[in-house]
Amino acid sequence: MTEREKDALALEGVELQLGARDFHFDARFAPNAITAITGPSGAGKSTLINLIAGFERPARGRILFSGADLTAQLPGLRPVSLIFQDNNLFAHLDLATNIGLGIHPGLKLDAEDRASISRALSDVGLAGYERRKPATLSGGERQRAAFARALVRRKPILLLDEPFAALDPGLRAEMGELLLSLQRQTASTVLLVTHNPQDVAALADEVAFLQQGRLDFLVPQNQFFAMRDVPEVQRFLGKS
Numbered sequence: 001m002t003e004r005e006k007d008a009l010a011l012e013g014v015e016l017q018l019g020a021r022d023f024h025f026d027a028r029f030a031p032n033a034i035t036a037i038t039g040p041s042g043a044g045k046s047t048l049i050n051l052i053a054g055f056e057r058p059a060r061g062r063i064l065f066s067g068a069d070l071t072a073q074l075p076g077l078r079p080v081s082l083i084f085q086d087n088n089l090f091a092h093l094d095l096a097t098n099i100g101l102g103i104h105p106g107l108k109l110d111a112e113d114r115a116s117i118s119r120a121l122s123d124v125g126l127a128g129y130e131r132r133k134p135a136t137l138s139g140g141e142r143q144r145a146a147f148a149r150a151l152v153r154r155k156p157i158l159l160l161d162e163p164f165a166a167l168d169p170g171l172r173a174e175m176g177e178l179l180l181s182l183q184r185q186t187a188s189t190v191l192l193v194t195h196n197p198q199d200v201a202a203l204a205d206e207v208a209f210l211q212q213g214r215l216d217f218l219v220p221q222n223q224f225f226a227m228r229d230v231p232e233v234q235r236f237l238g239k240s
C-alpha cells in the first residue's frame with residue numbers, strides 16, 4: 001500500500017437506500033488535496049458528505065480514514081469539520097462562542113482556546129470580531145466565521161457542501177482563495193460539493209463525478225476538463 005493509499009479517506013462498498021434512491025460508493029479521496037464533488041442534481045453529492053460526516057449510516061460497507069474505521073463512530077467524534085451554504089452559525093451567540101463550539105461543545109474553554117479563537121478570526125480577516133453577533137455581519141463575513149470555526153477544530157477532513165452558493169461572484173472568489181490558503185496551511189483532505197465549473201477550475205486538484213447514487217469517475221482536474229466526449233460532463237460545464 002502506498003503512502004497516499006494509507007492516508008486516504010476511503011469508502012469501501014458503502015451502500016444505502018433513501019426513499020427510492022439506492023446509493024453505492026467505492027472511492028478513495030486524495031489526502032492533502034481538494035476534491036470537487038460534482039454531478040447532476042439528485043446524484044447523491046450531499047448524501048456522500050452526510051455518510052462521511054456520520055449523519056447517514058450505511059447499510060453495508062466501511063468508511064476509513066488513515067487506517068481507522070469511522071463507520072460506527074458518532075458524528076461528533078469523527079475527524080471532520082463541515083461548512084454548509086448557510087446555517088453555520090447560531091444567531092443568538094457571538095462569534096467567539098460560535099467558534100468555541102467548534103472546539104468544545106460544552107464551551108469549557110481555557111485561555112489557550114480563547115487565543116486560538118482570536119487567531120482563527122484573524123486568519124479569516126475578522127480580527128476583533130469576537131463579540132459580534134451573526135446578524136451584524138455580511139453574508140461573506142458569516143461564511144468567514146464558519147471557516148474560522150472549521151479552522152479551530154483542527155480536523156484532518158474538511159467537508160464543504162455548496163459553501164459559496166449564496167455569495168456574489170467577488171466574494172465567491174475571495175472565499176475560494178481563503179479555502180485554498182486554509183487547505184495549504186492545514187494539509188487537510190477537502191471535499192467540496194459544487195455545481196460551479198469555475199470553482200472546480202480554481203480550487204480542485206481532483207474531480208469526483210457522481211450520477212444516480214454512484215461515483216462515475218474520480219480524475220485529476222485537467223483530465224476532467226479534457227472529457228469533451230462525455231455528454232454528462234459537457235452538460236455540467238454548460239456546453240450542451
Ligand SMILES: Nc1ncnc2c1ncn2[C@@H]1O[C@H](COP(=O)(O)OP(=O)(O)OP(=O)(O)O)[C@@H](O)[C@H]1O
Nearest residue numbers: 018019020021039040041042043044045046047048
Ligand atoms: N432522507 C431522504 N429520504 C428520501 N429520499 C432522499 C433522502 N435524502 C436524499 N434523498 C434522495 O436522494 C437523492 C440524492 O440526494 P442528494 O441530496 O444527495 O443529491 P445531490 O447530488 O446533493 O443533489 P443537489 O445537487 O440537488 O443538492 C435525491 O433524489 C433525493 O431526493
